[in-house]
């Protein structure tokens with residue numbers, strides 16, 4: 001039997017990885033994206049994203065992390081360039097930090113390497129850091145960072161080489177679900193397919209207003225601080241459980257890239273974002289550099305704003321549309337969805353083939369499970 005024609009609405013990292021996977025598996029694929037191939041108006045652009053082999057957000061993510069640990073290396077081979085850099089990473093915080101405990105527990109439960117250090121011992125290993133001496137530090141050698149823009153370039157080329165039709169600068173204005181197929185309307189054409197994967201990030205609530213999806217787009221700002229020669233390949237990525245949560249990583253050009261887990265809690269309309277970073281953003285981020293690093297100016301060398309799409313429990317939304325079997329909602333949101341990209345194609349394929357995924361119940365529309373582990377305030 002011929003494989004179904006899959007329409008993919010939105011080519012951020014979710015849609016791009018699903019398109020590439022399905023095309024490689026012989027599906028007919030049409031991807032539709034409102035902006036250009038490397039646009040920076042969603043959540044999937046830029047130079048780096050954290051990869052953590054230990055997904056402390058919960059057991060539901062372990063399978064994705066396992067698949068992705070292999071997947072990033074397979075993709076690097078296919079792309080002919082390094083898409084994942086394994087520099088190690090830490091979850092660090094006070095002795096009672098839930099983040100550090102979750103990281104340690106999950107490592108132990110799944111036999112993943114994890115060294116527990118004091119802040120003092122960690123600072124001695126990595127003099128760029130100035131963590132409080134009494135902090136607990138869970139060091140994971142299998143953490144690092146991945147390369148968003150290079151990954152999107154690779155995925156689009158790979159998808160096309162397997163026959164996918166990828167339309168950019170093409171906005172979907174409407175979805176018409178039918179009983180045997182589904183169609184999407186753009187300014188120029190109506191495209192018909194058998195099944196639709198909706199991977200539209202912060203625009204999902206606008207596309208499905210009747211579903212009252214629990215997705216809130218927020219404005220976030222990331223800053224780069226010049227660490228010069230100190231930010232060599234030995235600097236680990238970091239998640240620090242202080243003042244509501246900091247995360248960051250070294251970049252290949254000698255910077256420390258930094259974000260705050262809540263930043264300024266600003267809701268935005270993704271079609272009308274007020275994104276330009278300003279002094280309030282710099283002031284929000286500077287304390288992390290002042291408190292937890294040595295010898296780095298807390299004046300950002302650069303800042304960039306982008307869209308974070310959040311659920312109240314910080315889990316993804318991956319489920320079938322409650323009224324239309326041939327629409328799958330796929331939002332790898334809440335600020336931790338880039339790293340698992342190599343796993344998304346297989347998940348989407350399971351939905352297409354009707355394979356049950358009880359392991360993803362926590363991402364369903366009717367979930368009532370646990371929240372992800374949170375940074376302390």
Ligand SMILES: Cc1cc2nc3c(=O)[nH]c(=O)nc-3n(C[C@H](O)[C@H](O)[C@H](O)COP(=O)(O)OP(=O)(O)OC[C@H]3O[C@@H](n4cnc5c(N)ncnc54)[C@H](O)[C@@H]3O)c2cc1C
Nearest residue numbers: 010012013014034042043044050172200201203337338339
């Ligand atoms: C600043 C920042 C830092 C982050 N750090 C990390 C990290 O370190 N590690 C990690 O794992 N994750 C991280 N994340 C999260 C991760 O990047 C996101 O979860 C992920 O990129 C979301 O991808 P997506 O494809 O679901 O959404 P998006 O990237 O937003 O893609 C959705 C796409 O749909 C398109 N679209 C929407 N509506 C339409 C329409 N009507 N017609 C056509 N196209 C449409 C949009 O233009 C967009 O391209 C971070 C996110 C941000 C913003």
